[in-house]
Each structure stands twice: as C-alpha cells, then as structure tokens.
Amino acid sequence: MERNMGGWAIAVHGGAGVDPNLPQQRQEEAKQLLTRCLNLGIDALRSNLSAVDVVELVVRELETDPVFNSGRGSALTAKGTVEMESSIMDGLGRRCGAVSGLTTVKNPVSLARLVMERSPHSYLAFAGAEDFARQQGVEVVDNEYFITEENVGMLKLAKEANTIMFDYRIPEAGGLETCSAVVESPILMNGLPISVYAPETVGCVVVDSQGRCAAATSTGGLMNKMSGRIGDSPLIGAGTYACNLCGVSCTGEGEAIIRGTLAREVAAVMEYKELGLQEAVNFVIRERLDEGKAGLIAVSNKGEVAWGFNTTGMFRGCATEDGFMEVGIWD
Amino acid sequence: MGWAIALHGGAGDIAPEIPPERRQPREAALRHCLQIGVDALKAQKSPLDVVELVVRELENNPHFNAGKGSVLTTEGTVEMEACIMDGKTKKCGAVSGLTTVVNAISLARVVMEKTPHIYLAFDGAEKFAREQGLETVDPSHFITPANIERLKQFKEANRVQIDYAQPVEKDVKKEIPTGDGDSQIGTVGCVAVDNDGNLAAATSTGGFVNKMVGRIGDTPIIGAGTYANNLCAVSATGRGEAVMRGTVARDVAALMEFKGLSLKDAAACVVEERVPRDNVGLVAVSAKGEVTMPFNTTGMYRASATEDGYAEFGIWPSVENWVL
Numbered sequence: 001m002e003r004n005m006g007g008w009a010i011a012v013h014g015g016a017g018v019d020p021n022l023p024q025q026r027q028e029e030a031k032q033l034l035t036r037c038l039n040l041g042i043d044a045l046r047s048n049l050s051a052v053d054v055v056e057l058v059v060r061e062l063e064t065d066p067v068f069n070s071g072r073g074s075a076l077t078a079k080g081t082v083e084m085e086s087s088i089m090d091g092l093g094r095r096c097g098a099v100s101g102l103t104t105v106k107n108p109v110s111l112a113r114l115v116m117e118r119s120p121h122s123y124l125a126f127a128g129a130e131d132f133a134r135q136q137g138v139e140v141v142d143n144e145y146f147i148t149e150e151n152v153g154m155l156k157l158a159k160e161a162n163t164i165m166f167d168y169r170i171p172e173a174g175g176l177e178t179c180s181a182v183v184e185s186p187i188l189m190n191g192l193p194i195s196v197y198a199p200e201t202v203g204c205v206v207v208d209s210q211g212r213c214a215a216a217t218s219t220g221g222l223m224n225k226m227s228g229r230i231g232d233s234p235l236i237g238a239g240t241y242a243c244n245l246c247g248v249s250c251t252g253e254g255e256a257i258i259r260g261t262l263a264r265e266v267a268a269v270m271e272y273k274e275l276g277l278q279e280a281v282n283f284v285i286r287e288r289l290d291e292g293k294a295g296l297i298a299v300s301n302k303g304e305v306a307w308g309f310n311t312t313g314m315f316r317g318c319a320t321e322d323g324f325m326e327v328g329i330w331d
Numbered sequence: 332m333g334w335a336i337a338l339h340g341g342a343g344d345i346a347p348e349i350p351p352e353r354r355q356p357r358e359a360a361l362r363h364c365l366q367i368g369v370d371a372l373k374a375q376k377s378p379l380d381v382v383e384l385v386v387r388e389l390e391n392n393p394h395f396n397a398g399k400g401s402v403l404t405t406e407g408t409v410e411m412e413a414c415i416m417d418g419k420t421k422k423c424g425a426v427s428g429l430t431t432v433v434n435a436i437s438l439a440r441v442v443m444e445k446t447p448h449i450y451l452a453f454d455g456a457e458k459f460a461r462e463q464g465l466e467t468v469d470p471s472h473f474i475t476p477a478n479i480e481r482l483k484q485f486k487e488a489n490r491v492q493i494d495y496a497q498p499v500e501k502d503v504k505k506e507i508p509t510g511d512g513d514s515q516i517g518t519v520g521c522v523a524v525d526n527d528g529n530l531a532a533a534t535s536t537g538g539f540v541n542k543m544v545g546r547i548g549d550t551p552i553i554g555a556g557t558y559a560n561n562l563c564a565v566s567a568t569g570r571g572e573a574v575m576r577g578t579v580a581r582d583v584a585a586l587m588e589f590k591g592l593s594l595k596d597a598a599a600c601v602v603e604e605r606v607p608r609d610n611v612g613l614v615a616v617s618a619k620g621e622v623t624m625p626f627n628t629t630g631m632y633r634a635s636a637t638e639d640g641y642a643e644f645g646i647w648p649s650v651e652n653w654v655l
Contacts, residue, residue: 121548121571122572122576125453131545229450230450235554236552236555236575237552237554261578272585
C-alpha cells in the first residue's frame with residue numbers, strides 16, 4: 001500500500017450555525033471538547049489505526065459528551081424523546097453503514113459501523129435497528145440517559161417560538177417577540193431561532209498514513225422534530241461521504257444538505273472537475289446551497305484538510321501530521 | 332425538445348424462460364402505465380403530477396415489487412419506501428417503513444409539500460399519513476401469494492444462515508433465481524420531462540426479499556435511487572446497497588454537469604463503470620427530451636415514450652416498438 005506522502009490529517013466538527021450570543025463559557029467548553037477529540041484522533045493515527053477506526057472512536061467521544069447534539073445531549077423530538085441517527089463511510093471500497101431512529105443505543109456511530117460490517121445491508125432504522133443492536137450486544141441504556149435538562153428547556157422554547165413553519169425563509173415578526181431568549185438573535189436556521197436551533201451535529205473525517213479516507217456523522221436531529229423525521233446525517237451522499245479521493249462530513253440545515261447531496265458533491269467536483277480539496281469545498285459551499293445554510297469538513301487522500309461554511313460560525317478543529325492544529329468557531 | 336417519459340418495473344436476474352403468465356401481466360401493466368403517463372403529459376400535467384400518478388398505478392399493480400405485491404421482510408411483513416423529486420425546485424420527499432399506506436409515493440409527495448422536512452419513516456410516517464387522511468389499509472392487503480412463496484424459496488435456498496459475527500460480503504451476487512425465472516430484486520419508478528424542460532423523478536419499492544426488519548435501501552435516498560435537477564431526472568433499481576454506495580442517480584446528473592457528457596453517455600458510464608455487474612438499472616430523461624434506460628443486470632422491465640410518437644418496451648437488451 002502506498003504511503004500517503006502528505007501524511008495523515010483529521011478534522012472534527014460540532015455543528016454549523018452558532019448563536020453569536022453564545023456565552024463565553026459555552027464557547028470554551030466546546031473548544032475544549034473539540035481539542036480533546038482531536039488529540040484522541042491524533043494519538044490513534046500515530047498508533048497507525050485505520051481512518052475508519054479513527055472516525056468511529058472520535059465520534060463516539062463526541063456522542064458521549066453532552067455538549068453537542070448527538071448521543072447524550074441530543075436535541076429532542078416534539079414528544080420530548082431522543083431519536084438518534086448516524087452514518088459512517090470507509091473510502092476504501094466505499095463501504096457504508098447508517099442508522100436512524102435509535103432510542104437506546106449509547107453510541108449510534110458504532111451501530112452504524114456494525115451495520116456496515118456485520119449485516120447484509122447498509123442502513124437500518126427504528127425498531128429493526130434497535131433489534132440489531134441487541135443481537136450485536138452493543139451497550140444500550142434508557143432513553144432518559146440522552147436527555148439533558150438544557151435540551152428540555154430548549155424544547156420548551158422551540159415550542160413557544162413555534163417556528164417550524166413551512167416557509168421558514170420569512171421570519172414571522174409576531175411569533176418571535178414572545179420569546180425573550182430569541183429577541184437578540186434574529187438569525188433563523190431551519191425555521192428556528194439560532195439560540196434554540198441545536199445545529200450541533202457532530203462529525204469527523206480522517207485520512208490515515210496509507211491515504212485511506214473515512215467519514216462519520218452523528219446527530220439527535222432537529223429540535224422539536226416530528227418523530228420519524230430523518231435528516232441528512234445518516235444519508236450517504238448528503239451528510240457523509242468517503243471515497244478514494246476524500247472524506248466529507250456535513251452539518252447544518254438537513255433539507256438543504258440532502259437536496260444538494262452535499263458530501264457527494266465535494267467528491268464529485270474533485271473527481272469530475274479535477275478541483276483540489278479546498279477549491280471543491282469552496283465551490284460546494286458557494287454554489288450548492290442556494291438559500292440553505294450549512295458547513296462541512298473534508299480531508300483528501302493527499303493529507304490535506306479543509307472546511308467551509310456559509311453559516312454564522314461552525315464548531316470545528318483540524319490537525320495534520322506536520323504539526324498544524326487549529327480549533328475555531330467563527331470565521 | 333418535447334416531452335418524454337420512461338418507467339421501470341425493476342432490474343434483476345430476469346430469466347429468459349420466464350413463463351408467459353408471469354411476463355404478460357407485467358408487459359400489459361407497463362403499457363397501461365405508459366399510456367396513462369403519456370395522456371397526462373399531453374394534457375399538460377406537470378412532470379411531478381405525471382410521475383406520481385404513474386408510480387401510484389405501478390404500486391397498485393400486484394406484479395411489481397412496490398405497494399401491493401411488495402416483497403416480504405424476513406418476518407413475512409411488508410415495509411414500503413418511496414421518494415419523489417421535483418427537478419425544477421429540487422424539492423423532494425421520501426418515506427420508509429410504511430405498512431398500511433396504500434400509496435407510498437403519495438405520502439412522499441405530501442411530506443415534500445406539507446412539512447418542512449424531507450424524510451419521514453416508520454411509526455412517525457404512518458401517523459402522519461393518518462393525520463393527512465391518506466388511504467390506509469390492513470397490512471395484509473399488500474401481501475401476495477407469489478411473495479409468500481418467493482420468501483419461502485429464498486429462505487430455503489439461502490441455507491447458510493447469515494452469521495452476524497462474521498463480516499458479510501455485500502458485493503457477492505446474492506440473487507437466487509427461482510423456478511419461475513423471477514427476479515427477487517426490483518422497484519418501480521418513473522421519470523418525466525415536459526415541453527419546457529421541467530423534470531421529475533419518482534421511485535417506490537418493497538425493498539429486498541427477506542430483508543431485515545428496518546432495512547432501508549437506495550430508493551428513498553436522494554442521489555442514490557432517485558434524483559432530479561434542471562438537467563435530468565433519474566430513477567434507479569437494483570441492489571440497494573450498491574446503488575447507495577455508488578450514488579447512482581446523482582452521478583448521472585453530475586457527469587452531465589461536470590464532464591459535459593450526454594444523458595446517454597453519463598447513464599452508461601454509471602451503469603457500466605461505477606457499479607458492479609448485475610447490480611443496477613435506471614431510467615433517465617433529460618431536459619432536452621432524451622431518454623435512456625441502461626442496466627447491467629440480465630434484464631429490466633421498462634418502457635418509454637417521446638413526443639415524436641416513438642414508444643418502446645423491453646425486458647432484456649432487445650426492445651420492441653409499441654404503438655400507443
């Protein structure tokens with residue numbers, strides 16, 4: 001196997017679309033988690049773990065920590081429960097696995113990996129996925145485990161703001177005034193004021209020293225979503241994609257990401273238009289989102305790392321073998 | 332230019348010895364559905380309306396793997412999924428895990444038009460269907476004797492139990508030809524374009540025979556089994572896992588857009604070079620009114636018509652001209 005002349009590279013994200021009024025303490029908390037996850041990934045890469053192993057273990061860490069919207073700390077459905085989804089893709093052979101509608105599985109990304117490796121299928125959901133989890137003996141807990149007080153509060157605000165309107169492009173002046181928390185943040189994403197939006201899907205992309213790329217994404221989905229709603233995170237080609245050229249994980253307005261087949265798009269312009277990684281990322285963010293708001297992280301088989309977003313901020317971090325490391329939120 | 336429509340009833344290992352009593356009802360159904368679609372296009376219905384009504388008709392026909400006549404899960408139940416996409420706006424709707432909704436494709440359309448979401452599944456989707464007043468029936472409505480038999484044969488032939496502790500080869504051709512020459516994979520779909528170049532695609536399926544409960548295939552995944560934009564509309568069929576990994580429907584459009592390939596060349600490239608043999612078929616139309624229906628399986632039930640009066644039908648590589 002050819003050695004990746006560019007060295008390994010890793011990027012993580014904790015969601016695109018950040019409340020500009022996010023308290024400093026929250027910002028610090030988020031950056032610390034991203035740093036910790038990057039370091040976990042870096043240690044794993046230095047121990048020669050494969051890209052797909054690294055993305056899984058990093059996303060597990062992000063799921064376990066309640067800071068972002070995945071695993072514990074997931075956004076709540078309209079019923080006040082948690083329904084999680086995730087997908088993972090190994091650029092080698094473009095193998096993939098995805099899960100949706102999980103309510104008791106502690107680490108959705110690991111179940112997605114098992115679907116990829118231990119089932120004849122690529123995507124399992126709801127009761128069937130939960131059954132498979134038990135067959136496989138993965139760790140399961142009560143749904144309450146995933147629910148945080150903070151998110152219970154957010155759900156209430158979301159219901160009060162009641163802004164999952166059909167045409168969310170036009171903010172409704174009347175609806176927002178009743179909610180004191182949102183008056184200062186008129187930014188809307190997916191129809192919700194950014195302070196309650198809970199965009200913080202998590203993801204990780206890695207290229208290892210063999211030049212193999214992998215990507216994984218995990219989320220609790222949209223705050224106040226209808227039970228049964230599936231977003232972009234478990235959809236191969238939308239929220240997650242990896243091939244021999246690159247690995248991509250997206251976050252933001254799910255519907256915009258799906259319609260734009262965003263993750264696949266980065267790889268497609270690299271392959272069919274022969275764009276470099278950063279060019280491809282810029283092209284996709286600029287041209288493929290129309291009015292949608294999203295961000296993504298990507299790595300190439302040459303050891304490059306890139307990110308892009310058209311939202312107000314994206315929680316992210318990246319590192320490359322030559323010692324470069326950066327964690328950020330804003331532009 | 333001019334309108335065009337193409338539809339399929341599934342790609343797979345359709346044996347040449349298929350007996351007439353299996354072949355004829357499907358041929359007749361495709362002719363009927365094609366006629367409906369053509370009449371609708373002539374009546375200036377939007378491509379979105381056209382693909383929905385054609386797929387509804389295919390779902391209602393028990394001879395195809397969608398709606399009534401869907402293949403069965405490993406537990407002998409039916410779980411249906413569908414997806415619709417409007418090329419002009421790139422709006423889309425998808426549903427999975429339906430057990431009582433008579434027309435999955437119509438629910439997908441309602442998700443697209445009446446919710447801020449794109450994709451609803453399982454209990455949530457069923458509940459939404461009832462709230463919206465869509466027609467629902469007892470799950471037994473969708474189960475046909477042919478599919479009970481098909482599941483039985485599949486389980487018998489598949490004597491090696493899937494051992495979940497061992498890695499499973501997904502690319503291995505798992506189709507087991509049954510005595511009546513029927514394929515066990517397949518889906519229905521329709522793509523259409525009107526005189527103004529507006530495009531739409533719709534796909535619907537019961538999935539893969541003996542599938543695990545909760546398994547989702549390529550059909551409801553935008554970019555895999557279904558896609559439409561301002562260049563083309565695509566509906567794919569075949570082995571879901573391969574179509575998903577190959578992002579088949581999106582790739583046809585991407586090749587046209589980024590490499591300037593024609594519809595025919597783009598579709599051929601995807602089917603011949605980007606997905607392993609015996610795994611995929613698709614129907615596609617372009618904004619210019621062109622049609623292509625390539626497949627790399629033994630056969631694909633398909634039919635198409637264009638405004639210049641040409642119409643064709645095929646199962647294997649050869650085609651028959653139809654007069655509508």
